Structure formats: structure tokens, C-alpha cells
Amino acid sequence: MVEDDGVAPSLDENQLSELVQHLQTEEEASRLSTLQSVESFNLWITNHPALRQMVIVESVSKIGPAILRFLRALFGLDRGAPDASEAGDATQDDRRP
């Protein structure tokens, strides 16, 4: 159970349960997409004309999901998602409720 720190309004049990359920669903979906992508990466690397001969390929294939996170870090892509104000630019959406 999550304790309220008294700063924000508390959620009732039903709301909290609904939130946690969605959180778990999203997390599981994220895990599945990572696994699928790792499989895809291994497929690419083991069929790559230059890489498939190299010893490193075997090691990379054994690393698993961490390899994608490592590559993201290496490419400088792990700097966090855009903040809500960027992601939710209502003017771009041309939202007309």
C-alpha cells in the first residue's frame, strides 16, 4: 500500500487498484516489446554480412535485453522522455473538444 505523504490528495482503494493494474499492464507490454526487439537485434546482427563472422556477435547475443539499453545509452538516447508540456502540445493536436 502506498502511503500518502500528506502533500497530494489520497486516492481511494478503487482508484489505486485501477492505477496499479494499468501500470502493470504497461510494464508488461514494455517488457514484451523489449524482448521482441532483442530477438530482432540478434536476427539482424547474426545475418549481418560483416558482423556475423566476428566473435563479439556471440557475446552480444548472450547479453539479452540489456544490450538495447546499453546501445541507447551509447547513442546518447537515454536522456529521459520529453516532458509533458512538450509531448502534449495541444496547439499541434488542434484539439477541438
Added chain:
Amino acid sequence: MNSNDQHPSPRNHAAIDPRALEPVVSAIEAEFAKAPPTIAIIGLSGVGKSTIVNSLFGTRRDVSATTRGTSRFHKRKFEIVSRRLYGTSLKCALQVIDAPGLGEDADLDDNYLKRYRQHLPEADIALWVVAARNRALALDQQYLRRLADVLPHVVLGINQVDLVDPLSWNESINLPSKEQAKNIAIIADDRRAKLAAAFSRPMRCVAFSALKHYNLQALFNACLDEAPKHRRWMFEILKAFSVRDWLAQAKGLSQKQREALESKYLAADDQFPIDDASRE
């Protein structure tokens, strides 16, 4: 089985030596340069196409964009350049094909559709977007019929579900209210049936809100499923969102509560200590 059971813990990856991976990294860069992952995003003006691409891939942060085409048909290449590593910059790119003005002018639409026909075969993923509140689907149906033969992989995205009646989005937990959820399910069934009939094939369909970061992962997974198997990893590398972004918008949670939930239910954000000294 948990994925971490199969593989060494990411936390133990001091073992990954970037230098040993140099040939792999070079090959990745070459792959991104030769054939960047490409997403075609199709939908009438105002359905939030730019916001979706930005939410999924963060195309508004540290990127340079080059646009080819007319002002209202874009084939944009977002080049993402990292800090320098071993004296060289790492580059990867995302290509986005879209026509922001589709549906605004029937005369121009003919041209946009021709351009889509020309470029769609290059796309790994085609995402067709409709706005949840829009019941007028005639143009979408018509355009889907005209593009069906060049659209091998398509996902139907129903955006802006937070605006579905009775406009009672639960801001406390950043989820639709019960009434909204029922209406969203009805809308999703209806739009999928009508557009799949026009497409003459079944379509994957995801109802989501790019603004609220709601169901973005489901949308991403649906897109990934439709992408060629050997290229899915490229999209994963460029993915710029996580469930944390959705949780951050749940206004009924304090920071402390949010952190407790993240710690209990979400996998840790693994940090890889890439030696900064090797970056210039």
C-alpha cells in the same frame, strides 16, 4: 519467466566494453544511415500526428530535421546525434512520412495521396490515425481504399480518447472514467469495423491519448508487431517514452507516492557507466 532470469542482470554490465563493441556500433550507424527506420503516419488534419510521433520518438529533442517535399507533404529525416564518443559522434535517424494538411483541400489531397503511394513502400510501419470524437469517416475510408495496395503493414490508432464523452477523464489516475472507458470501447469497435471494411483486411487497432501518454506502449507494440522482424530493434532504440511519463500525469499522486509505485512495480532504469572520459 522474468527476462532477468535468462540473462545477466543489467547492473552487472560493467562487463560491456564499448570499445569491444565498436564494430557493432559502426554497423548500427551504417544501418541507420543506409535505411533509417521509417514510419508513415496518415490521418486527416487535426488528429495529432505530430504529437504522436513526438511522444513516441521524442523528435523534438536534440535532433536536426531535414524535410523533403512540398510544405504540406513531408518526408522528414530526424537525425539524432549523441555526444562524441572516442572522438566521433554517433548518429542515428528516424524517417517520418506524413501529410499534415490531408483532408483540408480535396484538390491538394489528390497530390498528397500520390506522394503517399510513392513513399509508402519505403515505410516499415504505417500508422493510420483518427480522432476518437470524429464520427465522419468517409474521407478516411475513401483514402484507405486508394492506398490499400501500397499499405502492407498498417495499425489503426484512435487518438485523443481523453476527449470522448462524457469528457470525464480521471485526472487523479490519468485514466478514462468508467463511462468514458465504455464509450472508448464502443468507438474502437466501430472505427475498426468501418475502416477494416474499407481496407478489406483486418487491422490492429489501439485507442490511446498521445497527450496523456495513455496506451502509448500498446500503440508502440502494435506498430512493432507490424514492422519487419529484422528492423524492430531500431524503433526500440529510438523509443522516447516510458510508463513513467504516463504515471507522471496522474495528478492524485504525490512525488513520494509516485516513487513508491515506480520502485514497487517498474523495472529500474538501468544506468550504464559509459566512461565520460571517452566522450569529448
